Amino acid sequence: MNIALLGFGTVGSYFYRLTEGRTDLRVAAVLSRRPRPELTCTVTADFDEIVRDPSIGIVVEVMGGLEPAYSYLCAAMRAGKHVVTANKQLMCAHYEDLVSLAAECGVSLRCTASAGGGIPWLTSLSRAARLDEIIAVEGILNGTTNYMLSAMTENGTGYDAALREAQALGYAEADPTADVEGLDARRKLVLSANLAFGVSVREEDIPCVGISSITAQDIAQAGKKELIFKLIARAERHGGKVAAFVCPTLFPASAPEAHTGGTGNIVTFCAKRFGTQSFSGAGAGGYPTGSSVLADCLDIADGCKSFYVDRFAPCRIDLSGCDACWLYRANGEYFTCKCSAAHAFERYEQFRKEDSHALLARIAGDAAEELC
Ligand code: HSE
Numbered sequence: 571m572n573i574a575l576l577g578f579g580t581v582g583s584y585f586y587r588l589t590e591g592r593t594d595l596r597v598a599a600v601l602s603r604r605p606r607p608e609l610t611c612t613v614t615a616d617f618d619e620i621v622r623d624p625s626i627g628i629v630v631e632v633m634g635g636l637e638p639a640y641s642y643l644c645a646a647m648r649a650g651k652h653v654v655t656a657n658k659q660l661m662c663a664h665y666e667d668l669v670s671l672a673a674e675c676g677v678s679l680r681c682t683a684s685a686g687g688g689i690p691w692l693t694s695l696s697r698a699a700r701l702d703e704i705i706a707v708e709g710i711l712n713g714t715t716n717y718m719l720s721a722m723t724e725n726g727t728g729y730d731a732a733l734r735e736a737q738a739l740g741y742a743e744a745d746p747t748a749d750v751e752g753l754d755a756r757r758k759l760v761l762s763a764n765l766a767f768g769v770s771v772r773e774e775d776i777p778c779v780g781i782s783s784i785t786a787q788d789i790a791q792a793g794k795k796e797l798i799f800k801l802i803a804r805a806e807r808h809g810g811k812v813a814a815f816v817c818p819t820l821f822p823a824s825a826p827e828a829h830t831g832g833t834g835n836i837v838t839f840c841a842k843r844f845g846t847q848s849f850s851g852a853g854a855g856g857y858p859t860g861s862s863v864l865a866d867c868l869d870i871a872d873g874c875k876s877f878y879v880d881r882f883a884p885c886r887i888d889l890s891g892c893d894a895c896w897l898y899r900a901n902g903e904y905f906t907c908k909c910s911a912a913h914a915f916e917r918y919e920q921f922r923k924e925d926s927h928a929l930l931a932r933i934a935g936d937a938a939e940e941l942c
Contacts, residue, residue, distance in 0.1 A: 571871045572598040574620040574651075576642060577633035578606065580740060581656050581683065584856030585630065585863045595867050598626060601633075617642050621649045628867055631655040634744075640664055647675045652875075654866040656683035656859060658757040662773045665764060666884070669877050679877045680866035685711060685758035688858020689851045690865065691837050696765045696878035702841040704766040708804040709837025710830055711758040713853040714742045714749035715781050715801040720831040723789050723798055729782075741833050741854045751780035752801060752816040759803035763814050765878050766839060767807050769885035771814060776887055777915040778816040783929050788899060792820055797937055798828040804932075806892055812885050813892035815911055818931040820897060825935055826850070889915065895942035899929035906933065908942040 573589070575582055575597050582600075586609070589597050599612040599620050606613045617638070620626060629646035631653065633639050639660050643653050644667075653672070655661065661668065661681045672679035682692045698704060710716050717736040721727035727735070733750065736742050741749075748754045756778045763771050781801050792799060797820040805814035821828040826848060830836040835853030840846045852858035889912035896907050896914040900921035907914070914930065921928040933941055 571595055571627040571867070572625045573628045573630055573867060574599040574601065574623070574626045576601045576617070576629060576631045576639070578602050579632065579634075580856045581632040581859045581863065584860035585632065588857070588860050588864050594871055595864070599623065617645070621645050621651070626651060628652045628654060628870055630863060630867065631657055631660075632863065633657070634659070636660055636663055643668065644671060647671050647677050647679070650675065650677060652678040652870045654680045654863055654870070656681065656863055658684035658754070658761060662757045662760045665760070666770050666882070669882065672877050673880065676875065678870045678875050680869065680874070681761065682866050683859045683862035685761045686835055686837055686849065687713070687851075687853040687855060688861055689835060689837065689849045689853065690862065691849050692761060692765055692878060693865070694847070694849060695762060695839055698839055698841055698844075698847070699766055699768065699879070702843050704807070704839050704841055706804065706806040706840045707759075707762045707766045707837070708802060710800055710827060710835050711803050711837060711853065712749055712752070712755040712801060713833030713835060714746065715752075715755070716830065716835070717741065717833045718750070719781060719784070719799050719801065722784070722786065723793070724831070726786070728786070736833070739833060750782050752778040752803075753780075755801060755803040756816045759805055759814055759816060762803070762837070763805035763812060764882060766805065767812055767885070768879055768882055769812055770882045771812060771885050771887055776814045776816065777889070777911070779818065779918065779930050780816070781818060783927050784818055785927075788929055791904065795937070795941075796823045797821065797933070798823055799931065800827050800830070802827070802932070802934075808891040811888040811891060813889045813911055814887055815889065815915065818929070820931050820933045820937060822935050822937050827934075895933040895938035897929070897931045897933055897941070900925045906941050
């Protein structure tokens with residue numbers, strides 16, 4: 571099957587390498603603004619040339635951003651081409667439109683690389699959701715912040731130095747605000763919750779606290795109780811309601827999340843009857859992410875002609891039934907509180923009016939029983 575590749579950055583170039591020498595899939599065209607004499611396929615700056623080419627079966631989009639990626643993918647699907655994307659921002663912003671258009675056009679739409687990088691998280695999760703009722707999904711879904719928190723915890727690295735190191739590894743988004751303020755993890759959570767629960771939730775409805783308020787003192791205080799900070803994205807279903815949030819979370823040192831260091835990701839679903847399954851591995855990087863894109867293309871070549879789910883119900887976020895133990899730091903004081911996530915985030919917003927660097931963190935596992 572012939573592929574047109576839109577974008578030739580890290581993921582695009584590694585995906586291209588992974589297809590070289592294969593006989594089942596071939597990159598026949600690359601959309602690129604600049605000439606790429608090193609490539610043996612067609613290189614064009616004109617998307618219309620790609621969309622009009624009847625030999626192209628799959629359009630792979632790894633350009634990032636909303637436009638022109640959205641227009642290109644819609645045009646590709648309308649032209650009867652299957653689509654694979656690694657673009658979580660696009661999939662979140664236009665989830666309903668893109669999923670509906672794929673169904674209308676009878677083409678496949680896959681985005682496995684957009685959450686969990688090289689981990690087959692979205693495919694495993696959507697398969698599990700067909701087998702059983704998913705109650706919750708949770709995990710470390712951002713490599714940049716996990717690298718930073720690991721460096722700050724294990725080596726005492728300062729926040730700015732840790733961010734620079736993470737950027738040097740090439741994991742951070744173009745604007746690292748999306749990483750450190752939790753927006754990247756929130757986009758991955760939206761896709762996870764949508765597939766897990768058969769819903770469509772809005773990114774902007776999900777409360778999101780990143781890692782920028784975590785200080786060396788916070789880490790040291792937590793360390794005295796053998797607790798470790800991780801940035802966690804979590805969604806739960808309570809009857810017809812979905813609760814979801816992104817927030818720093820304190821784990822006991824024995825928890826698998828606490829052992830997930832560097833740029834690693836770990837993500838877990840909890841199913842009603844068959845229990846909990848966790849997936850861990852490289853959440854970003856050229857070969858891991860390129861491999862997920864390739865896996866989607868292979869699924870399409872093997873006959874997959876749809877999105878992961880065939881239905882979704884628009885759903886509002888409701889945090890009222892989602893109780894947990896929370897740690898706050900405001901005006902130099904630490905205290906804990908057991909309450910709903912709705913109350914926790916409201917209270918945190920109040921504290922932030924007085925102290926813009928206030929901290930909110932959920933306390934997970936047995937530590938919650940001891941501290942709240
Ligand atoms: N900025 C993202 C991360 C890249 O750090 O996880 C992978 O989606």
